[in-house]
Amino acid sequence: MRGILRNIPKIELHCHLDGSVRPETMYELLLQQEEDLHVSDIKEFEELVSVKEECNSLIEYLKKFSYPLKVMQRKENIERITYELLEDLSIQNVKYVEIRFAPFLHMNDGLNFNDVVESVLKGMERGREEFNILSNAILICMRHESLQNSLEVVEYGEKYLGKGVVAVDLAGNEQDFPPEIHKEAFELARKKGYKITIHGGETGAVENISKSIELLYAERIGHGIAAIKDPKVMELLREKNIYLEMCPISNLQTKAVDSIENYPIRKYMELGIGVTVNTDNTTVSNTSLEKEYKLLMEELNFSIEEILKLIDNSVEAAFISREEKETLRKKIQDELKELGL
Ligand SMILES: O=c1[nH]cnc2c1ncn2[C@@H]1O[C@H](CO)[C@@H](O)[C@H]1O
Numbered sequence: 001m002r003g004i005l006r007n008i009p010k011i012e013l014h015c016h017l018d019g020s021v022r023p024e025t026m027y028e029l030l031l032q033q034e035e036d037l038h039v040s041d042i043k044e045f046e047e048l049v050s051v052k053e054e055c056n057s058l059i060e061y062l063k064k065f066s067y068p069l070k071v072m073q074r075k076e077n078i079e080r081i082t083y084e085l086l087e088d089l090s091i092q093n094v095k096y097v098e099i100r101f102a103p104f105l106h107m108n109d110g111l112n113f114n115d116v117v118e119s120v121l122k123g124m125e126r127g128r129e130e131f132n133i134l135s136n137a138i139l140i141c142m143r144h145e146s147l148q149n150s151l152e153v154v155e156y157g158e159k160y161l162g163k164g165v166v167a168v169d170l171a172g173n174e175q176d177f178p179p180e181i182h183k184e185a186f187e188l189a190r191k192k193g194y195k196i197t198i199h200g201g202e203t204g205a206v207e208n209i210s211k212s213i214e215l216l217y218a219e220r221i222g223h224g225i226a227a228i229k230d231p232k233v234m235e236l237l238r239e240k241n242i243y244l245e246m247c248p249i250s251n252l253q254t255k256a257v258d259s260i261e262n263y264p265i266r267k268y269m270e271l272g273i274g275v276t277v278n279t280d281n282t283t284v285s286n287t288s289l290e291k292e293y294k295l296l297m298e299e300l301n302f303s304i305e306e307i308l309k310l311i312d313n314s315v316e317a318a319f320i321s322r323e324e325k326e327t328l329r330k331k332i333q334d335e336l337k338e339l340g341l
């Protein structure tokens, strides 16, 4: 079974760039910057940059991003990290990925908004040329930042719409910063033609999901774990055909869910809610799509057909045109046929 999971063509819709930096690259760049790491080798460093069993909240999980963000303040590093992520994903047979990042987190040391976005887009372009992997970018507004900050993400990002940027997102500490703070920014994003996905009901209240849909115009929801608590919210997701970007391993680490047995994915599927499976952060969560699928098969008895259905859901939920979806679908089906699936 492992062989099959490794080889099947995959789609990734929820992947944070800063949470998915190769540890070796981070280590090399941190040493170059003469950062004091208090570790003696890469092995110890790897321990530092991903979460352990002891992680007991999203807030703790988010602390891990301080390492990658130290090195992601230079154009060449951002481009390289994007390019390397695409190389890693293409080796895992990921055909299409939406890469998300918060431009303002990369502006602490002299870069401006355009520098950051253009570096990611360059990395994406090189990745497409060399590894034949398609990608688009999602710009993140951070929940703890001001509304003004989110408005600027939307304003400054507009010129990249259709040139690699497709959507905006809201991420960060959900418990303390509800969606409505950023309402105006997402109203503006909708007017400007961005697609919208919002982290909601990850470790926060179930109302954050309905607020993200009704006030922030979310077309997809990141995680959506809390929906299980309210049949009305589940009905809203189903009726509006809003896909969930679920990330099982990350959700276990942040204690969004207490155990895999209680993971609501099957229930959602039975109710007709569109679900997709993603990694969230390959380095911080020390995961891959293969590991996520394997977990579902081993712990929740998913069949290979159900995994393929999840991948097809991701094609459907992707922020690309109908035509692009059909091309992607065809590519996937051709490969599956070759694999005898
Ligand atoms: O699962 C998550 N939930 C909420 N916020 C997250 C998650 N993963 C990463 N980030 C936040 O998004 C920023 C930009 O990528 C990261 O720096 C981190 O603060």
Ligand SMILES: [Zn+2]
Pocket: 014, 016, 171, 199, 222, 280
């Ligand atoms: Zn996320």
